[in-house]
Amino acid sequence: MSELDFSRDELLACWIAAQMRNDDRCFPGANLPVPRAGNLLAHLTHAPDLKVGIGMVRTNLLDEPVLEPFKFSTDYRMARFAEAVIIHDEIFDNPRHSSTVFFVGGIQIDRYGNTNLIGIGEDPKRLKLRGPGSLGTVSSAHYSDRYYLYTPRHDPRVLVERCDFISVFGHGEGGDHRARLGLDRFNAGPSALITPLAIIDFETPDHRARIQSLHPGVELEEVQAATGFELVVPEEIPRTAEPTAEQLGLLRERIDVDGLLRSS
Amino acid sequence: MSGPRRTSVVIDEEQALDMVADGMTVAIGGFNTAAHPMVIVRGLIRRGLRGLRVIGGTIAGLELDLLIGAGVAEEVITSSVTGEALASIGPFFRHAAESGAVRVWESDEGILYAGLRAAGQGLPFLPWKAGVGSSLPDLNPDLKVFTDPIAGEQLLAVPALRPDVCFLHVSRSDHYGLGQHTGSGFGDRLLHRAAAKTVITTERLVPNETIRANAFETSIPYADGVIRAPWGAHPYSSPGHYLVDETHLNEYLAAAASARSGDRAPFDAYLERYVTGPASHVEYLEQIGVRRLIELDEWT
Numbered sequence: 001m002s003e004l005d006f007s008r009d010e011l012l013a014c015w016i017a018a019q020m021r022n023d024d025r026c027f028p029g030a031n032l033p034v035p036r037a038g039n040l041l042a043h044l045t046h047a048p049d050l051k052v053g054i055g056m057v058r059t060n061l062l063d064e065p066v067l068e069p070f071k072f073s074t075d076y077r078m079a080r081f082a083e084a085v086i087i088h089d090e091i092f093d094n095p096r097h098s099s100t101v102f103f104v105g106g107i108q109i110d111r112y113g114n115t116n117l118i119g120i121g122e123d124p125k126r127l128k129l130r131g132p133g134s135l136g137t138v139s140s141a142h143y144s145d146r147y148y149l150y151t152p153r154h155d156p157r158v159l160v161e162r163c164d165f166i167s168v169f170g171h172g173e174g175g176d177h178r179a180r181l182g183l184d185r186f187n188a189g190p191s192a193l194i195t196p197l198a199i200i201d202f203e204t205p206d207h208r209a210r211i212q213s214l215h216p217g218v219e220l221e222e223v224q225a226a227t228g229f230e231l232v233v234p235e236e237i238p239r240t241a242e243p244t245a246e247q248l249g250l251l252r253e254r255i256d257v258d259g260l261l262r263s264s
Numbered sequence: 265m266s267g268p269r270r271t272s273v274v275i276d277e278e279q280a281l282d283m284v285a286d287g288m289t290v291a292i293g294g295f296n297t298a299a300h301p302m303v304i305v306r307g308l309i310r311r312g313l314r315g316l317r318v319i320g321g322t323i324a325g326l327e328l329d330l331l332i333g334a335g336v337a338e339e340v341i342t343s344s345v346t347g348e349a350l351a352s353i354g355p356f357f358r359h360a361a362e363s364g365a366v367r368v369w370e371s372d373e374g375i376l377y378a379g380l381r382a383a384g385q386g387l388p389f390l391p392w393k394a395g396v397g398s399s400l401p402d403l404n405p406d407l408k409v410f411t412d413p414i415a416g417e418q419l420l421a422v423p424a425l426r427p428d429v430c431f432l433h434v435s436r437s438d439h440y441g442l443g444q445h446t447g448s449g450f451g452d453r454l455l456h457r458a459a460a461k462t463v464i465t466t467e468r469l470v471p472n473e474t475i476r477a478n479a480f481e482t483s484i485p486y487a488d489g490v491i492r493a494p495w496g497a498h499p500y501s502s503p504g505h506y507l508v509d510e511t512h513l514n515e516y517l518a519a520a521a522s523a524r525s526g527d528r529a530p531f532d533a534y535l536e537r538y539v540t541g542p543a544s545h546v547e548y549l550e551q552i553g554v555r556r557l558i559e560l561d562e563w564t
Contacts, residue, residue, distance in 0.1 A: 139374025
């Protein structure tokens with residue numbers, strides 16, 4: 001990355017920012033620093049009306065000089081940004097009030113956009129690896145207008161042919177599987193998968209994973225070799241848009257002041 | 265004024281623990297690394313209770329990991345057991361879930377809340393859509409996929425999750441069980457509504473007048489018992505009071521990791537020093553020490 005003056009994570013934050021709309025609502029988690037930065041960057045640029053929940057509060061952030069990151073999602077000091085309080089169980093009385101856009105992680109993500117936070121192994125009573133658990137992903141992804149899959153690791157152990165267990169159902173076994181289960185009420189499945197190497201979408205007739213863009217400096221062979229299934233490749237592969245100086249300035253001076261994104 | 269007087273519901277740790285028997289369903293409030301009623305968590309271990317079904321916050325912290333490690337929890341009902349930035353997954357939870365030593369009521373936050381609401385409303389179940397198509401109903405046989413009689417679509421039936429006793433930690437309470445959180449209170453209100461009985465531990469025990477001066481902040485009206493417990497969420501944060509004691513949690517995590525790789529001595533020493541050794545909350549705080557506690561002040 002020496003020839004470029006931005007990091008991969010900064011690139012991803014800027015790509016995420018571009019997906020956010022002014023009328024969205026979002027609730028970026030403390031433990032997903034890249035989506036958090038992307039959401040906040042959108043807010044400070046083209047989405048001043050974005051409703052940003054952090055921790056357990058809804059916020060007014062626009063005039064804050066520095067959007068200090070917090071280590072724990074329950075840190076009460078976020079109350080300094082509050083204009084309303086989030087009572088956690090009430091989120092699930094209408095999750096769409098909290099998030100029109102949501103970000104889902106996975107210890108496995110498969111070619112049809114299914115994700116797994118549960119565990120790895122064949123026998124659920126003898127897991128090889130227990131995952132962190134589904135958190136709020138199953139419900140929040142279901143109710144959002146758009147949701148994105150995000151992994152900080154792009155390798156064949158994460159991007160697998162088929163998840164051992166499914167926490168968030170993407171397109172199941174492909175085709176119209178999602179619609180057949182009545183899961184298409186609020187969205188049509190994951191909008192994209194964001195990885196350190198590429199943006200991958202599911203815009204194929206059977207919803208198999210397809211390369212949407214490669215990040216600057218990344219070659220197709222490198223991505224395919226790091227993926228545990230065959231990716232659909234369009235005839236022309238665009239490059240992921242590079243950050244602007246304004247975006248990098250905001251990230252470094254107001255959003256990511258500790259340099260968490262810059263270091264990777 | 266003369267006339268009848270209200271009855272105080274202030275109790276001590278031992279009276280609260282007397283409400284719990286082996287095999288019960290117990291809720292432990294708070295969320296992630298905040299506001300867990302740790303006086304009770306340590307007390308359950310000290311008493312040697314066994315076979316508990318433990319409902320945590322919908323994202324639980326390492327207090328559930330501790331209950332697993334100490335052999336108290338037989339089943340955990342939460343979407344995750346995590347130390348957030350300190351540990352993405354609790355070491356004992358991970359090990360026990362991998363080996364099948366503890367049952368995991370596989371779910372997500374929305375599903376858990378549906379089960380708690382069903383309990384509060386006295387219903388056998390409530391329907392929930394998200395999770396249809398996922399592995400959750402395969403892994404958790406309590407979740408039944410059914411066809412709804414109105415629109416004919418597939419839904420999950422989430423059975424009522426009814427705690428026999430719910431333990432929560434609040435910022436202040438009076439002697440009559442009128443508890444107030446500082447901040448959101450996370451999912452504590454719903455745990456209270458779902459439970460047969462609720463006991464709160466409180467940072468400060470205040471006069472009824474103090475509660476009435478800010479009645480709109482009363483988040484847990486009429487708990488069945490109140491325990492005065494300053495620093496009662498330590499080593500977790502208590503909103504409006506103090507931050508996470510990361511040093512302590514890292515000490516716990518190192519001991520738990522050692523147990524996972526076969527050497528249980530550091531964890532046994534941890535239990536002796538902080539959990540089974542101290543006979544009361546005050547003795548626990550003495551073990552932690554004044555200097556550490558003061559350093560955790562939220563706004564320093």
